[in-house]
Amino acid sequence: MPSRRVFLKNSALAMFGIGVVPGWLSRAVYAQETPGTRKKVLVAIFQRGAVDGLNVVIPHGEQAYYALRPSIAIPRPNGSGTGAIDLDGYFGLHPALASLKPLWTARQLAIVEAVGSPDPTRSHFDAQDYMESGTPGIRTTSVGWLNRALCAEPDASPVRAVSLTPDLPLSLRGPNAAVAVGSIGDFQIRDTHAASAFEAMYGSSPDRVMNGTARETFEAMRVMQSIEHMPDAPKDVSYPKGRLGQSLRQIARMIKADVGLEVAFTDVGGWDTHVNETGPEPHTGQLANLLRDLGDSLAALSRDLGDRMEDVTVVTMSEFGRTAKENGNRGTDHGHANVMFVLGGNVRGRHIFGHWPGLEREQLYEGRDLNVTTDFRTVLSELVGKQTGNREIARVFPGFRPQPPLGILV
Amino acid sequence: MVVAKAFGSVLGFFLCGALLSAGPLKTGKLKPGANPPNYAAFNRPLSEEDQLRHALDRLTFGPRPGDLERLDQMGLKRWLDEQLHPEKIAENSLLIEKLSPLTSLNLAPPQTYALYESEKSAGQKGPNPAARDLIDAKILRAIYSNRQFAELLDDFWFNHFNVFLNKGADRYFLAVYERDTIRPHLFGKFYDLLLATAESPAMLFYLDNWQSAGPDLAVRAPNNKRARRGLNENYGRELLELHTLGVNGGYMQKDVIEVARCFTGWTIRQPGKGGEFFYSDRLHDKGAKVVLGHVIPAGGGMKDGLEVLEILAHHPATAHHISLELAQRFVADDPPPSLVNRMSETFLKSGGDLRKVLQTMLKSPEFWSEGAYQAKVKTPFEMVVSAVRAANANVDSANALAGQIQKLGEPLYRKIEPTGYSSANTEWINSASLLDRMNFALALAQNRVKGVHVDTGSWESQRDPLQVARSILGALPGAQTEAAIEQQGGAPNMVAGLTLGSPEFQRR
Numbered sequence: 020m021p022s023r024r025v026f027l028k029n030s031a032l033a034m035f036g037i038g039v040v041p042g043w044l045s046r047a048v049y050a051q052e053t054p055g056t057r058k059k060v061l062v063a064i065f066q067r068g069a070v071d072g073l074n075v076v077i078p079h080g081e082q083a084y085y086a087l088r089p090s091i092a093i094p095r096p097n098g099s100g101t102g103a104i105d106l107d108g109y110f111g112l113h114p115a116l117a118s119l120k121p122l123w124t125a126r127q128l129a130i131v132e133a134v135g136s137p138d139p140t141r142s143h144f145d146a147q148d149y150m151e152s153g154t155p156g157i158r159t160t161s162v163g164w165l166n167r168a169l170c171a172e173p174d175a176s177p178v179r180a181v182s183l184t185p186d187l188p189l190s191l192r193g194p195n196a197a198v199a200v201g202s203i204g205d206f207q208i209r210d211t212h213a214a215s216a217f218e219a220m221y222g223s224s225p226d227r228v229m230n231g232t233a234r235e236t237f238e239a240m241r242v243m244q245s246i247e248h249m250p251d252a253p254k255d256v257s258y259p260k261g262r263l264g265q266s267l268r269q270i271a272r273m274i275k276a277d278v279g280l281e282v283a284f285t286d287v288g289g290w291d292t293h294v295n296e297t298g299p300e301p302h303t304g305q306l307a308n309l310l311r312d313l314g315d316s317l318a319a320l321s322r323d324l325g326d327r328m329e330d331v332t333v334v335t336m337s338e339f340g341r342t343a344k345e346n347g348n349r350g351t352d353h354g355h356a357n358v359m360f361v362l363g364g365n366v367r368g369r370h371i372f373g374h375w376p377g378l379e380r381e382q383l384y385e386g387r388d389l390n391v392t393t394d395f396r397t398v399l400s401e402l403v404g405k406q407t408g409n410r411e412i413a414r415v416f417p418g419f420r421p422q423p424p425l426g427i428l429v
Numbered sequence: 430m431v432v433a434k435a436f437g438s439v440l441g442f443f444l445c446g447a448l449l450s451a452g453p454l455k456t457g458k459l460k461p462g463a464n465p466p467n468y469a470a471f472n473r474p475l476s477e478e479d480q481l482r483h484a485l486d487r488l489t490f491g492p493r494p495g496d497l498e499r500l501d502q503m504g505l506k507r508w509l510d511e512q513l514h515p516e517k518i519a520e521n522s523l524l525i526e527k528l529s530p531l532t533s534l535n536l537a538p539p540q541t542y543a544l545y546e547s548e549k550s551a552g553q554k555g556p557n558p559a560a561r562d563l564i565d566a567k568i569l570r571a572i573y574s575n576r577q578f579a580e581l582l583d584d585f586w587f588n589h590f591n592v593f594l595n596k597g598a599d600r601y602f603l604a605v606y607e608r609d610t611i612r613p614h615l616f617g618k619f620y621d622l623l624l625a626t627a628e629s630p631a632m633l634f635y636l637d638n639w640q641s642a643g644p645d646l647a648v649r650a651p652n653n654k655r656a657r658r659g660l661n662e663n664y665g666r667e668l669l670e671l672h673t674l675g676v677n678g679g680y681m682q683k684d685v686i687e688v689a690r691c692f693t694g695w696t697i698r699q700p701g702k703g704g705e706f707f708y709s710d711r712l713h714d715k716g717a718k719v720v721l722g723h724v725i726p727a728g729g730g731m732k733d734g735l736e737v738l739e740i741l742a743h744h745p746a747t748a749h750h751i752s753l754e755l756a757q758r759f760v761a762d763d764p765p766p767s768l769v770n771r772m773s774e775t776f777l778k779s780g781g782d783l784r785k786v787l788q789t790m791l792k793s794p795e796f797w798s799e800g801a802y803q804a805k806v807k808t809p810f811e812m813v814v815s816a817v818r819a820a821n822a823n824v825d826s827a828n829a830l831a832g833q834i835q836k837l838g839e840p841l842y843r844k845i846e847p848t849g850y851s852s853a854n855t856e857w858i859n860s861a862s863l864l865d866r867m868n869f870a871l872a873l874a875q876n877r878v879k880g881v882h883v884d885t886g887s888w889e890s891q892r893d894p895l896q897v898a899r900s901i902l903g904a905l906p907g908a909q910t911e912a913a914i915e916q917q918g919g920a921p922n923m924v925a926g927l928t929l930g931s932p933e934f935q936r937r
Contacts, residue, residue, distance in 0.1 A: 187859060199862075208867055212917060213867070213917075217930055219909065220914075224910070236860040239860050
């Protein structure tokens with residue numbers, strides 16, 4: 020650990036020269052001397068395509084679940100790798116999520132059930148927008164909830180809001196500076212002569228649209244350069260090779276480097292399982308593979324961050340759930356309510372939050388989908404309030420009447 | 430140190446509330462008059478030389494070497510007249526040659542569907558040839574077409590009536606949508622363009638109208654698995670909000686529903702196989718409707734929708750909305766209201782004649798003013814294409830360029846939202862995209878973009894690095910860029926790369 024601080028002092032400060040060190044960087048460098056300045060971080064993972072929550076956290080205590088899904092239901096806990104991993108006698112994890120069980124036991128992982136949007140749309144396209152903008156039913160909102168979650172701060176870190184995606188997602192768009200980073204290694208101009216020439220021409224350019232952003236960019240680039248050469252995840256932590264795992268790995272590097280990260284975003288697709296959601300055996304197939312990647316990625320992040328998980332909250336979300344009943348193609352169609360995971364050091368883990376509405380026909384939304392009993396904004400409001408310090412929840416989720424927090428975070 | 434930090438965090442918290450309570454959050458579109466800017470600059474005319482540069486910056490995808498001289502020789506007036514009548518311009522034979530291998534552009538939707546199916550059964554990975562052809566053609570036309578203003582307008586109107594390539598069956602419809610729905614109307618009547626989009630399978634599928642039905646009717650889905658019922662408001666809302674009146678155009682939720690009722694029955698035969706538009710009386714809501722105060726009597730059938738389009742296409746709010754969007758794209762993010770009002774008057778007087786509206790804009794002193802000069806930041810598409818043009822590069826394959834445009838944040842034909850891409854300056858300048866622009870500029874000038882070749886000879890023959898910059902910008906760079914280039918020295922292609930990545934080159 021001391022090596023990190025020494026490195027930052029010697030290289031990062033040298034890049035700026037003494038006397039012109041930006042505040043955020045000096046905070047980063049001296050972070051260890053003033054532990055109170057460590058930033059809390061909120062990490063959002065969007066599962067695009069609508070994950071089948073009923074096969075992620077299995078209501079194995081519910082007879083209707085097995086009646087509705089004769090060929091794709093995950094068997095009741097059976098002690099082997101084919102059945103649900105029991106959590107509380109009624110719900111269980113998909114067996115491909117085995118790596119999350121220790122986090123559950125260690126009270127780092129909480130689950131919110133029957134959570135979703137009040138908007139009835141079953142369009143991916145609208146529902147993702149509604150969730151990312153935080154304004155269900157309003158399609159023209161151009162600012163995302165994670166951007167509104169940030170407080171306007173003078174001297175904020177250039178990497179306070181980062182998305183590990185090719186474009187800046189709607190969740191992070193808006194007036195607060197946020198950077199989309201394909202990868203730390205890509206956020207560079209490799210030719211140092213060209214880089215300094217560009218910095219000189221932009222930094223002093225009279226073009227006001229450009230010069231401010233350019234300064235942010237070069238500051239962020241230096242941060243990325245300083246991180247690039249820092250020790251990566253310990254050898255005994257292995258992230259899955261897919262984009263999700265590698266994104267979380269880079270987010271972890273930024274968190275460990277104390278460079279001022281406050282909110283981070285990444286996404287993972289492939290959840291739109293209309294056909295062959297499971298293989299011939301329910302615990303195999305597309306969904307199982309995706310869940311293994313998700314579970315292993317989250318577990319790796321948690322191991323990698325170690326004690327720093329105290330400052331970090333990770334939340335998963337997906338635009339809507341899927342039909343309670345399986346369709347004729349060993350798959351499920353677009354539904355309504357879903358499940359969210361909340362992972363972190365200050366999570367009241369080993370607990371399932373929310374109100375389970377049941378799967379009997381009369382309990383289903385429009386007779387086919389799990390009912391929404393918790394608005395997703397109730398969950399996100401609590402996380403924003405406690406992780407970013409932003410108390411203006413009515414501004415983060417305009418038009419939302421704040422509900423009492425569920426108490427997911429300590 | 431500790432004290433300062435504590436102060437900082439208190440201040441930060443205070444500002445959080447202050448900023449957020451300052452008013453509604455900024456949205457993408459600017460409203461003239463909302464924030465009175467310095468419109469005085471729109472009263473200051475450009476010099477004749479700057480007028481030529483401005484014409485090339487604003488009405489083409491950027492000048493190629495020699496374009497300025499050619500325009501000077503031809504005369505601005507004649508050039509403008511030609512660009513407004515593209516049928517008078519002979520198309521570039523090089524473009525025709527480069528487009529000829531893109532055979533899927535000529536397919537009808539059912540054939541495009543068949544192409545997708547055959548690729549799927551052949552286990553083809555990666556983008557489908559039909560999608561690739563579509564994207565490559567757009568880039569090649571922008572680079573090589575002699576009808577430059579028409580290509581910009583095609584981009585403008587496609588974007589105004591945006592359809593997302595990857596939404597289900599839209600992949601079969603999009604080539605025809607651009608070719609037969611958008612292109613024929615660039616200089617025609619707005620009503621004809623609006624009607625063409627309303628009847629296009631691409632739009633009907635994208636905004637779900639094809640499955641919208643009257644309230645009392647249960648409809649079997651094509652796959653016959655489950656009954657579907659009822660009205661879909663998606664198209665009705667976007668028609669009012671985005672295509673015609675604009676979000677503040679004076680309609681209510683009730684109008685959205687009534688408009689949607691009028692369009693029930695405008696559907697597609699076998700959309701999943703690239704079928705065509707048809708009106709289904711069975712799906713139509715046959716009751717009376719009231720749209721924006723106009724009573725539409727019961728039993729009108731398909732005429733209900735046509736009447737709505739008539740009302741909307743000639744509505745003053747539509748005239749203003751369209752004029753404002755054109756002025757935002759071609760003049761400035763916050764164009765002077767005086768100009769928008771005159772364009773709007775032309776729109777109403779001419780029955781929505783789009784060429785006349787453009788003529789009003791192009792004859793206005795505001796267009797040829799300092800306020801408009803270099804006032805727009807290039808979109809990623811414009812930046813990449815203008816760089817290829819400025820470098821006089823030869824494009825054998827536009828594939829890598831498409832990837833670059835996507836990386837810069839504007840994947841072509843893949844804007845999910847019906848709003849289309851914004852043309853506002855602030856939308857396109859963010860950290861990652863700025864670095865990506867610089868890296869692309871260096872890569873292009875150093876011949877590291879696959880399928881694109883720059884003949885660096887003309888740069889190497891220049892003795893003075895500033896002449897390289899001048900050949901790219903059409904003018905000498907600003908003092909800061911000049912200093913950075915001079916200090917860097919370097920090979921001519923480095924100077925060219927720095928110039929293409931400079932702040933000056935990001936504007937048009």
